[in-house]
Amino acid sequence: MDATTFKRPPTEDAIIGTSLPSSAVVESSPAVTLKRGASLPDKLFIGGSRILGAALIALLFGIMAVLVFESWPSLKEFGFGFITSSEWDPVEEHFGAFPAIVGTLVSSVIALIVAVPVSFGIAVFVNEIVPPRVGVVIARLIELMAGIPSIIYGMWGLLVFAPFMAAHVQPVVIEAFDGVPILGTLFGPPPIGIGMMTAGLILSFMVLPLITAVMRDVFSAVPTVVREAAYGLGATRWEVVRLVLVPYTKVGLIGGVILGFGRALGETMAVTFVIGNAHELYASLFMPGTSISATIANEFSEATGEMYSSALMELGLILFAITVVVLVISRLLMGGMRKKG
Amino acid sequence: MANSSHAAKQDHKAEAAPHKAAVLELKKLCFFYGTQQSLFDVNLTFHRGQVTALMGPSGCGKSTLIRSINRIYELYPNQRAAGEVLFHGANVLEPGIDVNDLRLKIGMVFQKPTPFPMTIFENVAFGLKRHYKMTPAEIEERVEWALTKSALWSEVKDKLHKAGTALSGGQQQRLCIARTVALKPEVLLLDEPTSALDPLSTVKIEELVRELRQDFTIILVSHNVNQARRISDETVFMEAGRVVEVRKTSELFGSPKDQRTKIFIESF
Amino acid sequence: MQISINISAGPSISARRIKDWVFSALCFLAAVFGIGVLALILYCLLKLGLPGLSLSLFTESTPPPSVEGGGLANAIVGTLIITGIAMAIAAPVGILIATMLVEFPGKGKLAALVRFFNDVLLSAPSILVGLFTYAFMVRTLGHFSGLAGSVALAFIAIPMVVRTAEGVLALLPVQVREAAVALGIPRWKVTVLIIWRAAAGGIVTAILLATARITGETAPLLFTALSNNFFTGNPMQPMANLPVVMFNYALSPYENWQNLAWAGAILITVSILGLSVVARIFFRTR
Numbered sequence: 001m002d003a004t005t006f007k008r009p010p011t012e013d014a015i016i017g018t019s020l021p022s023s024a025v026v027e028s029s030p031a032v033t034l035k036r037g038a039s040l041p042d043k044l045f046i047g048g049s050r051i052l053g054a055a056l057i058a059l060l061f062g063i064m065a066v067l068v069f070e071s072w073p074s075l076k077e078f079g080f081g082f083i084t085s086s087e088w089d090p091v092e093e094h095f096g097a098f099p100a101i102v103g104t105l106v107s108s109v110i111a112l113i114v115a116v117p118v119s120f121g122i123a124v125f126v127n128e129i130v131p132p133r134v135g136v137v138i139a140r141l142i143e144l145m146a147g148i149p150s151i152i153y154g155m156w157g158l159l160v161f162a163p164f165m166a167a168h169v170q171p172v173v174i175e176a177f178d179g180v181p182i183l184g185t186l187f188g189p190p191p192i193g194i195g196m197m198t199a200g201l202i203l204s205f206m207v208l209p210l211i212t213a214v215m216r217d218v219f220s221a222v223p224t225v226v227r228e229a230a231y232g233l234g235a236t237r238w239e240v241v242r243l244v245l246v247p248y249t250k251v252g253l254i255g256g257v258i259l260g261f262g263r264a265l266g267e268t269m270a271v272t273f274v275i276g277n278a279h280e281l282y283a284s285l286f287m288p289g290t291s292i293s294a295t296i297a298n299e300f301s302e303a304t305g306e307m308y309s310s311a312l313m314e315l316g317l318i319l320f321a322i323t324v325v326v327l328v329i330s331r332l333l334m335g336g337m338r339k340k341g
Numbered sequence: 342m343a344n345s346s347h348a349a350k351q352d353h354k355a356e357a358a359p360h361k362a363a364v365l366e367l368k369k370l371c372f373f374y375g376t377q378q379s380l381f382d383v384n385l386t387f388h389r390g391q392v393t394a395l396m397g398p399s400g401c402g403k404s405t406l407i408r409s410i411n412r413i414y415e416l417y418p419n420q421r422a423a424g425e426v427l428f429h430g431a432n433v434l435e436p437g438i439d440v441n442d443l444r445l446k447i448g449m450v451f452q453k454p455t456p457f458p459m460t461i462f463e464n465v466a467f468g469l470k471r472h473y474k475m476t477p478a479e480i481e482e483r484v485e486w487a488l489t490k491s492a493l494w495s496e497v498k499d500k501l502h503k504a505g506t507a508l509s510g511g512q513q514q515r516l517c518i519a520r521t522v523a524l525k526p527e528v529l530l531l532d533e534p535t536s537a538l539d540p541l542s543t544v545k546i547e548e549l550v551r552e553l554r555q556d557f558t559i560i561l562v563s564h565n566v567n568q569a570r571r572i573s574d575e576t577v578f579m580e581a582g583r584v585v586e587v588r589k590t591s592e593l594f595g596s597p598k599d600q601r602t603k604i605f606i607e608s609f
Numbered sequence: 610m611q612i613s614i615n616i617s618a619g620p621s622i623s624a625r626r627i628k629d630w631v632f633s634a635l636c637f638l639a640a641v642f643g644i645g646v647l648a649l650i651l652y653c654l655l656k657l658g659l660p661g662l663s664l665s666l667f668t669e670s671t672p673p674p675s676v677e678g679g680g681l682a683n684a685i686v687g688t689l690i691i692t693g694i695a696m697a698i699a700a701p702v703g704i705l706i707a708t709m710l711v712e713f714p715g716k717g718k719l720a721a722l723v724r725f726f727n728d729v730l731l732s733a734p735s736i737l738v739g740l741f742t743y744a745f746m747v748r749t750l751g752h753f754s755g756l757a758g759s760v761a762l763a764f765i766a767i768p769m770v771v772r773t774a775e776g777v778l779a780l781l782p783v784q785v786r787e788a789a790v791a792l793g794i795p796r797w798k799v800t801v802l803i804i805w806r807a808a809a810g811g812i813v814t815a816i817l818l819a820t821a822r823i824t825g826e827t828a829p830l831l832f833t834a835l836s837n838n839f840f841t842g843n844p845m846q847p848m849a850n851l852p853v854v855m856f857n858y859a860l861s862p863y864e865n866w867q868n869l870a871w872a873g874a875i876l877i878t879v880s881i882l883g884l885s886v887v888a889r890i891f892f893r894t895r
Contacts, residue, residue: 034431035442045797049709052702053723056771059764060726060733063741070744121639129633138640145647147881149825151852152654152874155859159867160653205646212643236629259732266734268828269856293736293828300740300832316740320733327729335725413791418716444793455788458807467802468792517788524792 064320071314073306082314088279090303095311097318099279103196103289104319107271108264110200110285115208116257122208123215124241139216146209154273157202158194162274165201166193170286188284192276197285199275206270207260214256214334218249255333262326266319268293292319362389364528364558365410365447370424372405372414372582379405380582382424387528392550392559394573394590396566398605402582403562407530410560411447412440428528445472448526452533454513456505461497464505464516468524487523490556491515492549511542518549522557529553531561535568547572566609570594578602654874661872670840671854674863681873683840687848688824691755691834694844695762695823700816702763703770704805707815710771711778712786712800724775730768738764739829747833755841755848758834762823769819777811778804810891817888824884825877827852851877 068075074082078095085096122142126135170191177183187197222245230240246253276288277298292315303309365387372380380402387393395403408414409422412433425432433443445468457464465484469475475483484501488494493515497508505516514534521529531550535543550559550572563569569576569590576590578599586593586602597603665680672679706723714720742761747753785807789799805812835847836854855873858866 034428034433035439036437037439039441039795042795042797046713049705049713050715050719053706053709053719056706056723056730056767057726060730063737066741066744118639118642121636122643125636125640129636138644141647142643145643147821147885148650149827149877149881151825151827151855152650152878155855155870155874156650156653158859208643236625238629238632262732266736268734268736293734296736296740297828297831301835313740316737320737323734324729327732331725331728411791413787416787416790418714441793441795444791449791451784451788453784455784457785457789457803468794471794471798521792
């Protein structure tokens with residue numbers, strides 16, 4: 001310790017004020033004394049920005065609080081039965097959310113079944129197969145899909161895609177699976193175009209760019225050396241993807257898929273156009289159904305009576321609960337991934 | 342408030358002969374990054390009109406040391422200094438101190454040139470306009486003075502209104518020195534100011550530092566032993582967060598007392 | 610060709626090669642599928658929307674059903690006003706929050722929490738924001754209004770601005786900030802005069818991208834701005850806007866309304882593309 005301590009002769013060290021030449025005494029006058037106190041504008045600016053940050057968190061909880069408050073009459077009236085009941089009768093004021101909840105989940109799952117493999121394929125194609133210059137162009141085009149607002153997907157789905165499904169796809173599928181157990185029921189008639197299946201497909205087009213983007217991000221986080229080492233061992237592309245990329249990025253990939261799921265669950269306009277808005281559950285995916293968001297979008301502005309709008313608010317609350325849980329899971333997974341990378 | 346007297350004081354000092362008055366004194370200075378301590382009970386005194394070089398292996402705490410003098414470390418919430426940094430007898434680490442006033446009086450230049458996204462003139466005038474109530478003419482005068490002091494005036498006087506980022510690396514670093522010098526601080530902290538520069542620019546900056554010591558108390562962190570030898574009056578050798586040896590530069594390089602200092606110097 | 614090489618190289622390698630080839634081909638098909646869907650949507654958009662594009666689209670208000678003529682003037686102006694007010698709220702708020710995340714995270718967990726919940730808000734269903742804004746604004750004021758629509762859209766744009774602006778600010782070298790602070794300049798001035806100035810291009814990009822994102826947002830406007838068959842510049846009244854008009858018209862059985870909906874779709878898509886392209890240019894030349 002002593003070796004590290006530098007000591008000066010005490011004359012210079014301790015009694016600065018008196019041992020200084022006259023010019024120095026002048027200088028250590030008020031000008032050199034440090035001012036005290038922090039800048040008030042600084043406090044306001046920093047404090048203000050932090051308050052806004054806190055307000056952002058409050059917004060999420062505010063949405064939840066408002067939804068709980070608004071749906072209170074319905075919560076009180078129907079209790080847990082709201083979730084399990086299939087009745088939706090605005091005239092008699094009996095409301096049950098079961099078909100809407102199931103419709104939300106089913107359409108989102110269909111969307112994932114289609115979008116996940118396609119997104120995975122595109123991500124691999126863009127990041128691993130084609131030269132970067134080509135990859136960037138494809139990636140930009142796919143990003144463009146994310147930029148198209150959902151209402152346009154909805155209009156296109158209703159006026160172009162659904163008629164096409166009804167005329168060319170559904171009849172063929174119905175006939176192909178006719179008589180086959182389970183599949184025959186799932187893909188049973190009628191071929192009317194709109195319905196659960198069409199909603200799921202449109203949703204898949206919408207979440208596809210999102211999932212692709214996450215997967216590409218996750219793949220680019222894999223160090224080039226790891227990849228090159230595998231290729232260096234003579235592995236084929238498929239082997240590198242299956243044995244290196246996927247195991248390495250598993251958590252992030254799942255996070256991306258769940259993020260896509262969260263987005264699909266809450267997607268409103270596209271679904272509203274094509275799902276058919278029927279508060280019924282049918283075994284066939286070609287039959288119309290409804291989702292939570294579609295029900296709200298279709299009925300809220302016309303909802304007369306406290307109980308009706310309260311029931312719709314409760315639907316919103318359920319959607320809020322489902323999506324927030326899903327989104328939190330996805331962020332936690334991807335956050336863990338980010339730290340690892 | 343104290344601006345005019347501050348400026349006057351500086352001018353006055355410029356004429357004063359170099360003398361060994363203590364400007365800054367560190368007493369039992371400790372520093373922590375989170376829970377990790379990186380300075381241990383450092384005691385040092387810095388004198389007016391001198392260049393004091395801090396050298397030592399990377400990670401020895403020399404940059405940390407000067408970063409605690411102007412409290413710039415406070416930008417990072419998990420960094421903390423303890424002990425005393427006495428500036429004319431007042432402890433700058435005390436909570437109530439106005440850090441902006443402190444940084445006006447103790448200026449700092451960094452490793453990498455950091456021109457602001459504005460013209461050369463505005464770069465130098467930037468701090469002036471925030472700290473002093475000066476007329477445009479006074480500002481112009483001070484900008485020219487600072488650029489002259491920083492040996493940059495002749496190179497930029499015709500393009501004062503071009504972007505500061507358009508200058509070469511060495512010029513940018515002199516611009517940064519000018520920006521700091523323009524405020525007429527009492528102490529200049531230089532954190533490896535030449536480490537990102539080419540040899541020619543390095544020579545210019547070194548010459549400049551020797552010039553500037555007439556007006557400022559300079560503390561220079563150097564990654565380069567020869568640089569410390571060339572331009573400092575006093576050299577501090579540090580290792581692992583502790584001061585090993587402090588002596589007149591010529592003495593320290595001539596006959597290092599501590600074995601560790603000797604090994605470090607000879608390794609270059 | 611590849612198969613013939615594989616045969617000559619032996620059976621085990623050949624099986625590996627075939628798998629690899631099939632896999633690559635599937636990836637290629639996935640890309641074709643994605644781009645195909647995009648192309649199809651854009652093609653239909655042009656085919657169905659272009660005939661409806663005319664000057665009257667911008668000069669005349671929304672017509673009654675089955676009446677020839679008419680335009681979207683009231684909806685276009687409404688969208689501009691609603692989006693403008695929304696961004697006037699969202700841009701400063703979002704930039705300040707992003708600034709706080711990068712510049713003033715503080716010692717506690719606030720910044721981490723804000724970042725986390727911002728990510729959640731970013732993907733939260735926009736229709737819930739519509740319900741929320743309905744309950745606390747439309748209910749409180751007693752009527753639908755363009756302003757309520759703006760507020761709902763602002764809630765959607767803020768997390769977007771925060772996310773992008775945070776990324777932009779975090780890219781700035783720490784040295785610039787340290788250098789400015791070392792001159793003894795208060796933090797807020799350093800932020801406004803140096804940090805924001807240095808990041809100006811990126812911040813503009815963040816604002817433009819968020820604007821693109823809320824252009825075409827429909828769900829939050831359904832129960833806030835509602836719509837209006839007449840021209841109004843008063844944000845305290847229900848206000849026509851492109852998305853809601855498109856929604857109503859596309860679902861209607863009237864052909865002239867459907868055509869207007871498609872024309873509106875083209876307008877929206879072109880605006881979004883334009884905003885994205887300009888945003889990219891800003892980010893590149895900053």
